[in-house]
Amino acid sequence: MSSNYGITPQGENFSEWYNELVVKAELADHSAVRGCMVIKPHGYAIWELMQRALDDMFKETGHVNAYFPLLIPKSFFEKEADHVDGFAKECAVVTHHRLKATPDGKGLMPDPDAKLTEEYIIRPTSETIIWNTYKNWIQSYRDLPLLINQWANVMRWEMRTRMFLRTAEFLWQEGHTAHATYEEAETESLTILHECYGKFAEEWMAVPVIKGVKSEGEKFAGADHTYTIEAMTQDLRAIQAGTSHHLGQSFAKAFDVTFQSAEGKLEHVYATSWGVSTRLIGTLIMAHSDDKGLVCPPKLAPVQVVFIPMGRGEVWDVTVAKAKELAAELKARGVRVKVDDRTKEGPGFKAKDWDLKGACVRVDVGGRELEAGELGVARRDSEEKLLVPVDQIVDRCASLLSEIQANLYAKALAFREANTVRVDTWDEFLARFDGEGGGGFVLAHWDGTQETEDKISEATKATIRCIPLEPLHPDDVVEGTCVFSGKPSKQRVIFAKAY
RNA sequence: CGGGAUGUGGCUCAGCUUGGUAGAGCGCCGUGUUCGGAACGCGGAGGUCGCAGGUUCAAAUCCUGUCAUCCCGACCA
Numbered sequence: 001m002s003s004n005y006g007i008t009p010q011g012e013n014f015s016e017w018y019n020e021l022v023v024k025a026e027l028a029d030h031s032a033v034r035g036c037m038v039i040k041p042h043g044y045a046i047w048e049l050m051q052r053a054l055d056d057m058f059k060e061t062g063h064v065n066a067y068f069p070l071l072i073p074k075s076f077f078e079k080e081a082d083h084v085d086g087f088a089k090e091c092a093v094v095t096h097h098r099l100k101a102t103p104d105g106k107g108l109m110p111d112p113d114a115k116l117t118e119e120y121i122i123r124p125t126s127e128t129i130i131w132n133t134y135k136n137w138i139q140s141y142r143d144l145p146l147l148i149n150q151w152a153n154v155m156r157w158e159m160r161t162r163m164f165l166r167t168a169e170f171l172w173q174e175g176h177t178a179h180a181t182y183e184e185a186e187t188e189s190l191t192i193l194h195e196c197y198g199k200f201a202e203e204w205m206a207v208p209v210i211k212g213v214k215s216e217g218e219k220f221a222g223a224d225h226t227y228t229i230e231a232m233t234q235d236l237r238a239i240q241a242g243t244s245h246h247l248g249q250s251f252a253k254a255f256d257v258t259f260q261s262a263e264g265k266l267e268h269v270y271a272t273s274w275g276v277s278t279r280l281i282g283t284l285i286m287a288h289s290d291d292k293g294l295v296c297p298p299k300l301a302p303v304q305v306v307f308i309p310m311g312r313g314e315v316w317d318v319t320v321a322k323a324k325e326l327a328a329e330l331k332a333r334g335v336r337v338k339v340d341d342r343t344k345e346g347p348g349f350k351a352k353d354w355d356l357k358g359a360c361v362r363v364d365v366g367g368r369e370l371e372a373g374e375l376g377v378a379r380r381d382s383e384e385k386l387l388v389p390v391d392q393i394v395d396r397c398a399s400l401l402s403e404i405q406a407n408l409y410a411k412a413l414a415f416r417e418a419n420t421v422r423v424d425t426w427d428e429f430l431a432r433f434d435g436e437g438g439g440g441f442v443l444a445h446w447d448g449t450q451e452t453e454d455k456i457s458e459a460t461k462a463t464i465r466c467i468p469l470e471p472l473h474p475d476d477v478v479e480g481t482c483v484f485s486g487k488p489s490k491q492r493v494i495f496a497k498a499y
Numbered sequence: 500c501g502g503g504a505u506g507u508g509g510c511u512c513a514g515c516u517u518g519g520u521a522g523a524g525c526g527c528c529g530u531g532u533u534c535g536g537a538a539c540g541c542g543g544a545g546g547u548c549g550c551a552g553g554u555u556c557a558a559a560u561c562c563u564g565u566c567a568u569c570c571c572g573a574c575c576a
Binding site for chain 1: 500532533535536538543566567568569570571572573574575576
């Protein structure tokens with residue numbers, strides 16, 4: 001798109017649409033640092049709203065926040081073999097603690113005399129530093145469960161990055177818990193999945209998700225098993241929006257974290273870890289937004305209602321005053337409002353601008369309408385515009401917000417259902433994922449082997465997103481035969497091309 | 500890391516083939532007329548052409564290297 005206005009339509013090039021939207025809606029910008037973005041105020045506002053809602057849920061389920069170091073001694077990483085394999089290839093390493101002038105005096109270089117005896121890894125995730133710490137915190141069954149969450153940044157040196165979806169540095173939360181029994185840890189990982197992540201995705205983001213367990217090939221490095229919430233994007237791909245891992249005793253054993261039980265026996269603890277990241281913002285965009293720009297569910301919209309005063313001179317003074325008055329009333333009800341009283345831009349410009357930035361409801365405060373006693377109210381989620389009597393504006397805006405929240409979820413759910421199919425033959429399976437783009441969710445039988453999973457992925461680029469915890473349809477758990485190998489299968493699993 | 504493309508005022512790009520004093524539109528600043536879905540006039544500011552070498556009297560332009568970004572693969576929240 002060569003124009004400064006507008007963005008590439010989704011249908012033309014989804015990827016370009018996404019990249020342009022992120023920048024033009026002022027959510028984020030590329031930075032001088034490879035793979036790292038600058039999250040701009042409008043984008044960060046969404047993250048803050050997400051943080052607040054999630055943090056409340058974590059607290060509600062008994063967790064507390066703490067903070068652990070950004071740098072992790074390299075040796076910690078060597079202690080859990082699977083974990084090393086999973087992350088070693090994408091670690092940034094700190095090797096020196098001082099700079100000195102280069103011989104030519106023009107630049108700086110790491111001072112060879114300041115080489116660290118043990119190098120540090122910039123955390124790609126904090127299991128190792130946390131479990132090294134927990135070792136000192138846990139002695140007795142009375143110290144359990146230990147339920148801690150951390151809000152932090154992490155770094156993974158990814159080959160290819162995309163703003164919000166995969167950046168080298170990203171913001172997230174990571175929960176790390178310790179339990180006396182396998183069952184209790186299992187309950188914990190499922191509680192997070194259901195009470196926090198699933199609920200947040202559906203009730204706050206208005207994004208329906210499928211909760212399931214990852215196959216061996218897709219699970220977290222070092223986990224016993226991994227639970228996930230999987231969402232569908234508008235280009236028919238799957239996006240992993242959050243994961244909750246039951247780590248078993250692997251980290252407890254690697255870091256020798258034991259406790260004495262009530263019976264006096266020394267046992268290793270059971271662990272979970274779970275996280276969601278700024279990728280949620282990417283998920284949000286890909287699930288709801290359109291060719292006009294960002295569509296934000298009201299619960300996470302930085303600006304829920306925007307007022308556009310119109311007219312010039314005395315009329316302008318009147319419309320601005322009225323807009324501010326109405327905005328104040330709405331604000332008193334806890335609605336996030338904005339009066340766009342910029343004088344340089346016209347109302348047409350402002351309407352487009354707020355469509356782009358994802359204001360949920362726009363109220364045009366015009367002189368003529370004000371005299372007639374009715375104002376134009378436009379919904380961002382639909383094309384719908386309505387006339388609302390001035391004295392009902394506040395009530396109507398408030399009710400519209402919950403209608404929009406519900407509508408966005410319903411729309412996304414209908415979209416996912418329309419693009420979820422059950423496939424029983426290999427030819428049909430191949431056809432579904434042929435070519436570029438997604439292919440939606442395909443529910444197919446799978447023989448449960450890694451080998452088959454790999455071969456399917458190789459042939460189609462589609463991977464097993466999860467094995468649903470609850471079947472989407474009762475027939476999905478009726479036995480069948482693997483779509484690839486023809487071997488017996490207990491249930492259908494979800495295949496999709498993933499972000 | 501493999502294949503492809505691109506780096507020129509804040510943004511989108513032209514100029515490069517055939518070396519010779521850096522351009523346009525948008526944006527920005529000032530000003531006036533405008534203001535109901537991206538208004539217009541006039542006057543301005545702003546770039547050692549990604550970076551480092553090399554060739555040359557002379558490099559945005561030619562050569563080498565390097566870095567970054569985007570697209571396609573492998574990897575991944």
